[in-house]
Amino acid sequence: MEKRKCKYCGGELKKVLMPPQSDWGVEYFLICMSDDCPYYVQGWDWMMERYKVKASYRYKYNPEKDDDGPIPVKSPTDMKDWVVVQFES
Numbered sequence: 001m002e003k004r005k006c007k008y009c010g011g012e013l014k015k016v017l018m019p020p021q022s023d024w025g026v027e028y029f030l031i032c033m034s035d036d037c038p039y040y041v042q043g044w045d046w047m048m049e050r051y052k053v054k055a056s057y058r059y060k061y062n063p064e065k066d067d068d069g070p071i072p073v074k075s076p077t078d079m080k081d082w083v084v085v086q087f088e089s
């Protein structure tokens, strides 16, 4: 599988399995899981200022649609249990 990098921090995107009951309609996304990613770090302030909620988002890439954008998170540990550590070769 092609490896992709986060366009905000340059880190390698991780394969993150979505739960079967999720609304996303995909098996997995490629997501920047770096807690130092500026997109994610600034997201906390952005969401608090705009919406008064404690939330942020991470950069995600949808390999099925060749589409990227934010995926919301409510805590730093959101989705971390879903990361597939090894890429299939």
Ligand SMILES: [Zn+2]
Residues within 6 Å of the ligand: 006, 007, 008, 009, 010, 011, 032, 033, 034, 037, 038, 039, 059
């Ligand atoms: Zn990043």
